[in-house]
Amino acid sequence: MTPSLTRRLLRSSAMTGTTARWLRPEPQRLARDLATLGPVLCLWSEPPQTASLASHRLLVAAPELQVLARPGFLCHACAVTADGPREWLTACDDAGVPRLQLHLLPDTDYLAWDGLVATAPELPSLGPPPSLRGSRARRLRFTLQPLGPCALLSVRNAGPAGALSWQTARSLAHGEGARLID
Numbered sequence: 118m119t120p121s122l123t124r125r126l127l128r129s130s131a132m133t134g135t136t137a138r139w140l141r142p143e144p145q146r147l148a149r150d151l152a153t154l155g156p157v158l159c160l161w162s163e164p165p166q167t168a169s170l171a172s173h174r175l176l177v178a179a180p181e182l183q184v185l186a187r188p189g190f191l192c193h194a195c196a197v198t199a200d201g202p203r204e205w206l207t208a209c210d211d212a213g214v215p216r217l218q219l220h221l222l223p224d225t226d227y228l229a230w231d232g233l234v235a236t237a238p239e240l241p242s243l244g245p246p247p248s249l250r251g252s253r254a255r256r257l258r259f260t261l262q263p264l265g266p267c268a269l270l271s272v273r274n275a276g277p278a279g280a281l282s283w284q285t286a287r288s289l290a291h292g293e294g295a296r297l298i299d
Contacts, residue, residue, distance in 0.1 A: 135196040137246045140237035144175050144186055148270045150233035151185065151259040156275035158220040158286045160251030160295050176264065178271035184208045184216040185270060193234050194246035200288060204230070207247050215249040220289050222256065224275075224282045254290035254297045256282070274299075 142150075161181045175186045189211040195204050204221040221230055257272045278286075290297040 135194060135246065137242070137244075138193045138234070139240040139243045140191040140193060140234070141240055142188060142191055142233075142237035144188065145268065146236060147185060147188065147191075147233070148175055148259075148261050148268060150229065150236065151270070152261040153226060153229040154219075154233070154259065155226045155229070156222050156224050156256055156258055156278060156282065158222055158254055158289050159257055159272070160218040160220070160249060160254045160290070160293055162214075162216055162249055162251055174267045176267050176269045178269060181217065182270055182272070184210050187211070189213060190240060190243070191237060192243070192246050200285075203289075205246075206234075207249055209247060213243075213247075215247040218249045218251060218293075220286075222278075222282050222285055224278055249293070251293055251295040254286070254293065254295040255299075256286045256297075 177183055177186045185208055187210070189209045190213075192207045192209065192215075193204070194207065195202065197203075206219045207215045208217045208219075209215050221227070255272075256275045256278065258275045260271050260273055262269045262271070287297055
């Protein structure tokens with residue numbers, strides 16, 4: 118086995134002590150908290166064919182964000198990998214299907230991340246973290262804009278980043294089998 122293949126296998130399989138907490142966030146609070154995170158890596162699966170773009174006075178700019186406006190639940194997971202500690206949130210729809218995953222990056226606001234996780238009501242355990250095979254990944258930041266009595270959740274480019282943030286994003290996307298888009 119080549120050293121490169123050995124490193125990739127270690128990266129993808131060497132997760133120890135994975136923990137999962139199941140959360141049911143309030144949509145408007147979740148949207149406000151997402152807008153404070155700064156850069157995160159987002160992985161998407163395909164959105165449901167019948168995705169609505171509005172929920173409870175929270176609008177989303179794209180169908181793949183709908184699960185954040187109407188989350189069935191979130192799974193907050195932590196693991197130690199060969200590359201160091203990792204934390205991510207998986208957003209599942211009402212049917213329990215994982216639709217979107219957010220990964221903490223070196224330039225994410227860690228205090229905002231902890232606040233998002235701490236304020237969402239916890240559910241009884243629903244098992245291990247769900248697996249999401251995202252088709253694409255993007256380093257981005259969330260924005261929330263008021264629109265009369267509603268708010269619009271959208272994303273934009275995360276902006277400049279250091280080498281470690283890009284390296285982490287590439288490694289996470291590759292490990293999940295997703296194509297990293299700029």
